Amino acid sequence: MGKHSKEIPAKKWLTLLLASAMVVGIAGCSGNNKENNTAATTTDAFNKEGLPIVNEPVTLKVLTVRWGSMGDTFTQNQWLKDLEKNSNVKIEWQVMSSNDWAEQKSILLASGTLPDVVIGDQTFTDSDIVNNLTYFRPMDDYIDQYMPNLKAAMEETPEMKKISTFPDGKIYSLPTRLPSRPKSSRQPVINKTWLDKLGLKVPDTIDDLYNVLKAFKEQDPNGNGKQDEIPYIEVSNDIISPFGITDLNNNNMLVKDDKAVYYPISDEFKAGLKWENKLYSEGLLDKELFTQDATMVSAKFQNPDAPIVGFSYQWTPDAVFGKWSDQYVTIPPIAGPDGKRYTIGNPIGMNLARNELLITSSCKTPEIAARWADQFYTNEGSIQNFWGAIGTVIKKNDDNTYTLMDPPTGTSADAWYWDQSLRDFGPKYVSPSFEKSIVLNPSSGDGLKLQLDKLGNEYVTTPFPNVMYTSEEFQELPTLTTDIDSYVNTMRAQFITKGAIDEGWDAYVKKLNEMGLEQLVKIRTDAYGRYMSVK
Missing domain, CATH: 1.10.287 (Helix Hairpins)
Known part of the structure; x- marks a missing residue:
């Protein structure tokens, strides 16, 4: 109980009882699970290589957390069904919603009895794992003995190993490298219709940008006779990126000359503040900068009567500006006072994460779980767990390239991929060389972002990495x-x-x-x- 609690309301008791019942449901393999104990004690039932993984069927309990009400349709992914058949490892999926996971997680960790395998970095955070290390099995020996696909991936992309190594030098959670991800994060986006109307060029330097924003403010580019234009709408790390402040993970840290630097006390940050103050004092930054929420910003982006936002930083313009999207274009990064360009992102791609699969101490057959997990680290296995199965979502062409099919009418591509696959969650590795075989539509979704990425990815700086703490x-x-x-x-x-x-x-x-x-x-x-x- 919290220190201020004196009594628990009836509704709260019901929630706790339900959550406790849920814990029993997602508990790991125990002494009465005949299949798992048989596999652990009968050596000839387990195959170190090839398929099946076991000669007699074994069941693993696998827990994952999905956004909101996404549900468990991904479990019908044909690749997952084929893996179950070919490996003899049956999966009992426990799919939780992120909406109520926080309370369920606390009770589960307090119980100490976990499912065999945990998938997805939304399930347990670094601190959840570090503070409960005895619940999770160190994976180093299993990777060495039973996971040749992951081992090869770590050799090809060493960051896979770096990001997964805990402060004690061991690996407790497995990483992912998502396919066909850009190197850059958000990029500068400008209203090209306004530029053309005012006879202005795309801004190249920070001085050009200032002049363009001033013209946007004073010359009524949306043509409605009002001075309602907002040249620049948000304060974020993007606005000071031309000063070399490229903070991908929002922790106020940079890497400069291979050293970790806290930048809010740096000369570059100070210069960026002066630039922001100049824009604000001249009315070129939104006057509601520090009082508006995301809903208010979105309403301005999609103002119904006329476009009113001139400049922004976005992933892709089409997702933000509603019916005005056609007026906006992504442009190369703006050159800063030192003449250089800087883009927030990661030179090896915006696609690495850890805590995507853990094998718990409750699991009696960790070598089977490790071999099962290693199947996800093949190129074809990974793309099918990111977009959907070959034959359902992906078409494998005669020349060994892979094309994404069109989603069903009325469904967005992104929603369809989440419906058909583990998508961002779970273990994956697509080799950079294999990515050349993936053919994406350059005019929308993942393919569009890769096209836009070409404008600025050569200027992406190495971010302060996603480090691990004790x-x-x-x-x-x-x-x-x-x-x-x-x-x-x-x-x-x-x-x-x-x-x-x-x-x-x-x-x-x-x-x-x-x-x-x-x-x-x-x-x-x-x-x-x-x-x-x-x-």
Whole structure:
């Protein structure tokens, strides 16, 4: 109970009882699971190579969490059904909704009895795993002995191993490398109709951009006779990316000359603040910058009477601007004061994640689970678990290329892929060389993003990686980041709206140091050092 709780309402008791019942349902293999115990104790039932994995059927309980009300239609993916038949490993899927997973997760971790396998990084976070390490099996020996596909992937793409190695040097969760992902994150998007109407060129430098935004503000490019244009609508890391601030993971860290750098006290950040203050003071940034929510921003993007937003950073324009989408184009990154261009993203692709599969200590047949998981790390297995099965969603062509079929009428491609596959969740590896065989539609969805990616991917900087923290570091981090991040954000808003950046800078840095910045940077730097030392 929480420290303020005195009694539990009847409705809460019912929720707890239901959740407890759920835990019993998703518990792992135990002594009365005949199939699993047989496989664990009968050596000739298990095959170290080839298929089937076991000569007699074995059942694994596999838990995964899906967004909202997505359900379990992905379990009918033909590749998964064929794997079950060919491997003799039957899967009892336990599919949970993200809507109520937080409470169910707490009860499950408190119980200590987990299913055999956990899939998807939405299920358990780094801290869930690090703080409950005894619940999960170290995977290093299993990878070495039973997972040749994953082992080869880690050799070809060493970041797969780096991202999966925990502070004690062991691997507890398996990684993914999604296919056909771009290198860049959001990119600059501008209203080309407005540019053409005003006789302006696509801005190339930060000075060009300033002049274009000023023209957008003053010359009524939407032609409705009102000065309702909003040249630039949001404050994010993107707006200061021309200054070399390319923070992909929103943790205020950069890598510069192979060193971890906390940038909110850097000269580049200070210069970016001055640029933002200039835009704000001249009415080129939305005056509701710090008071609007995502719904209000979306309403401005899709303003019904006329387009009113001039410039933004987006994944693809078509997903944001509604009926005005045709007026917007993605452009190359804007050159900063140093003449260089910087794009937020990752040079090896926006496609790496960990915690995509864990084998729990409750599982009595980890070698079987490991061999089953390794089947997901083939090229064909991965694309079928990202988009959908060959023959259902993917067409395999005579020249050994792969084309995505059109979704059913009335269904978006993305919704269809989530319906037919594990999509972003679960273990995958598509070799960079195999990606050349995947043919995507360049005018929509994943294919469009790859086309737009060509505009800026050569300028993508190496981000501060998704490092791993120890249990002790996880205890310290929230206290430090809550106060420090909040203060940085508050002062950024103040500097943008009120200026006085030079005058207030020393006091701002002094206050951050008083709040424990040195310790925060030490934790981040130590974690970065561990990440980089993995061979």
